[in-house]
Amino acid sequence: MRGAAHLRFWAVLALALCIGAVASVPVVQAQTVQGPVLEAPLDYKAWEKLAASADDLIDDASTSSAELETLRLEIAGWRTRLLAAQGTNASRIATIRAQVDALGAPPAEGVSEPRDAASRRKELADQLAVAQAPAVAAVEAYSRADGVITEIDRVLRERQTEALLEVWPLPINPANWPVAAETVLGKVAVLTGEVRENLNDEAKREEAVAALPLIIGLLLFAALTILRGRALLEGKAFRLMERGTSDTREIWSFVTSLGQVVVPILGVLALTIALALSKLPGTFGLVVLTALFTAGGAVFIARWLGSCSFPRAAAAPTHLRLEEGDRASGRFMAQVLGVTLGLEILRDAAFTDSAATDAAQSVLSYPTLLVAGFFLFKLAKLLLRSTKGAVVNDATTPFSNRLIALIARIALVVGVLGPLLATVGYVRAGQGMVFPMIVSLGLVAFLLALQNLVGAVYAVLIRNDERGRDALVPVLVGFFLAFASTPFLALIWGARVADLTEVFTKLRDGFQIGQTRISPSDFILLAVVFGFWFLITRLLQGALKTSILPKTNLDQGGQNAIVAGVGYIGIFLAALIGITAAGIDLSGLAIVAGALSVGIGFGLQNIVSNFVAGIILLIERPISEGDWIEVNGVMGTVRGISVRSTRIQTFDRTDVIVPNSDFVSGMVTNWTRFNLSGRLIVKVGVAYGTDTRKVEKILQEIAEAQPLAVLNPPPVVVLAAFGADSLDFEIRLILRDVNFSVTVRSEINHEIARRFEEEGIEIPFGQRDIWIRNPEALGQISKAPDAPKPA
Template structure:
């Protein structure tokens, strides 16, 4: 065999081997698929972890915080299980594609296939069955995890219900042993704290001083920064006699929020640094956490009451109460917070020291009863002064609410429902303070959004001086600031209220995760993260479109001396095209599958066909106007009774400004389907006519010369085409002429007509040419009197002739006085 043929045969065999290699490579390895082994190991680990968490549920059935932590671990396990299931998808897709390439096994009676293909199909089917089995195990495990999460939710609900409905024996709380137990616990508390203090002084004094210094520094930075940032909004100015409502709201809100935030930063930083430097023991750390929370609570409530009631500065009060009542209310509110805080702190101490239950019940009984009494006393205060000068109480609804809350707290505590009484008293103080602060914040945001309000604030004046903003822009910025304040209040306030009502941070974390990853509504998944990214992409596309419009109009078309109307049309088309692209990109970024809206789109198309046909007609007509440009922005058009300048052409309607400065909105379909006159379509050249009449005794040729001379001498009249005077008609009372002139800019027609008429009047006065007025001869046809009047009816006949004579005199026109000719001005 020749060398050439041998080489060619070798190349063919090599090519066939290369073609067969992918099919062989796609077959499963003898040891099985690595992805299956890897994910099975992951699933086995997740199953063992689920077993451990299930045991922890039973062991911590009475601990709400541990149950929340277990729930978070279960949800994390479910997420990992989902990721493991998704890992099978690429390999499963490859198997299905390869099985489609191989086709089904030959039926009986058909030629057999090669053994290699049969073995490959069987191996792929076995691997596919193995993957499906693993996916089934993952689905069963997911169902089990969801059942455990539901079980935890039910256990927590039952735990909270038992906490509120459990009844204690008040007799044991009032027994003499309680006092002795209180003394013993006080001694134990003193010894515990004293031993910790000695430990700190001997070994951790530098760490404590360092941590305290940096915590104070962080709080001072926040406090000083808040004062510099908010300025007069931070503290009430006693020199201001009548501050505005916005100023009072702002001072009340920020003077409460900023100092409270500074104190919270100090307390939190102190605790974290103490814990970092190993200063705290377990028992001391728990008690210090409770103490810091109580300090922050009491300070917050007292600061809020001082800001709202303002006992020292009556002009800055948000509630128009008397000064004495303001001081009393502030004392009652602060005392309520103090009693509630003491109850919270002592309950923590008793829990740490493992005190007797009777001591905890007795202390909570006293604290809740005192809190309820203070709430009732607040309802009994008469803070207002009536028109007759006598003290007046709260609104009946508010008084009834306070009496109800305080009374229920007292009764529940005395009946032994200490848990419910403690919960209610705590919510009255803490939740009430948070809601009051949020309400003041919402009022401040609404006041900022009012027209001209933001410009009067310190921040508004800074923006105005820094960026040279006008009043309209400041009002728009105020709306953005108002929305930002509302969002900030909701983001901070709502989770805080949820925490106060028994929800754990893990609950909020789980809700946030579900909101971020997506909430399924039927077959549709709503993802707030996707919505956020979609809105962000749309806003970015919108601003890019605006920037491109400005660049195209100001840099490209302006330098190219493009007509203003053409520039407006191009800018409009680019704007709508960019907006459509931004919408599509935003929808795509949001992850919304438009195929889910196919049915809705069908319904909309049906609605468009019937109810929205006028809208669609105007839309299509607008596109035609922008494409054909029979007129453009700045043109003088006449459309039926409307005559004016085109200001804007949109896809729905065209905006026209008449010469009376009236804006007329014409639907685009009317402009397409009817005749439209355009005075400035190709150019601004135009002709105007000025009619004038002279008396029948005038010299017509001299009149023609005068009119032609006046028209030719006007500076705005074109010489070519030259002016023309037409002897148009023999009128009823005059010889009618018409002056026709051409102007370079037809929009100056009114000015030229006015000037020419004045010139004609002066010229006719010099030439003694009369401009006549209409004359009419009126002939009355009178019927002759009746031949025979009724007998003895002379009176009727006389009245008839008197009426006829009066009508004749009234119908006869009186000669008009002849106007005196005005002498020419010698100057």
């Protein structure tokens, strides 16, 4: 059986295949709607036989893990069909229940029912029992299948744990070294024996000679791509980034750098095919060749990830703040870790079988494990050093730096603990820590490189190199990539593919609430349907606002009220249609909602009152956007009306949020709601002795000359009062738009000052006459000897 390292490397491919297999299984939900039509009735006898044999195999300790995995796969198929069978006769059951409901509630105890109604009720009850029988049997069988799968998973996990904690002979014990040497020599002998046997086979020699041109071409291609292709592409990517920094150049550099992986892996594949076509390798040789291809992929991928994380070009984007010397060390350590991983894959393929003893495997595994742990420790220290310069405080430290620091600390511990465990005999435990940690670091490096690429692509799309990388979309994509990598991390750290498919199955099958089964697909359908009708609502609002309502006689406030009302109704209907389409039955929540409504009503009474007031404002429209209003001492222009509050912009350009309930329960002054006209009063005083009729004529001319003044009724000039210092006049006029009252007042005052100056009319200011009753007393005081001398 192949070891864990080989399987981990192909985890990505295995996970993709499993997800595709799970997605291809038809999803049938046991809901209170039309049930599925099964191709053929289930053979419950065959299921009982399989379930009984599964119980025996689980209890038998000699059953291999491969047999249990095969059994689990077969039972999982039965479980899917049993889940589908739970919806059998769903439409018929719904019809019968509707008929029973039409008969009314059963009579109370001791009360007789008419014979025809009782007979019909009994007949429908019998039909309902018959119709429900297949679904009931499917539910029972489904529960048993789910339990058997749980038991198989438990046994396999226990075996996996036992294998991980198995103690092998000490690899540092010299007594075990000869066994390891004999095992290596034995494998070499097997390999050379297969080559000699194939060379002596005339038929295979003829096949090899016939394929010789192709073999030579493949070998030349392999030599060119492995020895020169990767280096050329690496140099090209380096020159692209050295010429300057831009998002477009970064994208092309990333695409070019991918050739460092693709091209040499194609070369390794060509080499593998050439050796296979030569007919030299035998059965064991083909196993080694397959492992060689995987190992080569590990080496070149590690080198590429190292160049992405520790780039040669100083302008290349990276999450690590390191000098050129440290970056070079990082690339070297990444390459060494890739080589050790490749060697582990080769060793796992060549020596993990029944012929290799535990002592031989322990000794042969220890050197690569020791080297991997050492360089993992060194790389972890380098990563920690790169994050220290970026750490200021928790508020300013980027999330990527925190993640790198956390992973580096874990790698630091693993790099020390893994070889120590192997030294005392827990070789598999050491392997299960060190190599998964290496692959995890590679996965994190790949995610960070992808995040940089997404930021560059988004910056190019929005044509903003400075803000594109820090925008919300690249950040969300980065979080999505991190979340999507969770299954791969689980596979890397020893999770079985069946464990992930089981999780996907549980998510797909959902959970039971009453008579309805809820699954994530229901919520996806709910979101899709709601999103569709929400989009229709927005389109309708846009059509009303821009095309239909402007052609009516409604004012702007009425148009806004209709558009807002359509939006609220549309959102409510979209939610209702989405819930109905998803088949979610909310009747079971009615009691809970009724119980909570009282408490929610008290706790949210202010919000509810503001919401109701907002609806009233939209219907009655006492105020509209653009109105000049005054409420609770706040004066300004209405800028927006929402369901909870209204935004008023004061004349000093500050926004005031006023709850809607204040407009319904309080006093509101609307200066411009139904008519923009408004009265303006301008006061002016002239000196006593001035010809009042002349002043009246001048002020009348000034008022009538204003463009915004209404001439019907005409402006009026009145002598309002005899003041203490002046004759007080008032200009009273109606303006077409009261919003310009301040401007008109200023223009009138300027014109008054100009005309009064031309006509010689004095605008007095406050004056006081002082009368001294006894001036002789002041003279006597000034003559006194101690009187103060004038300065």
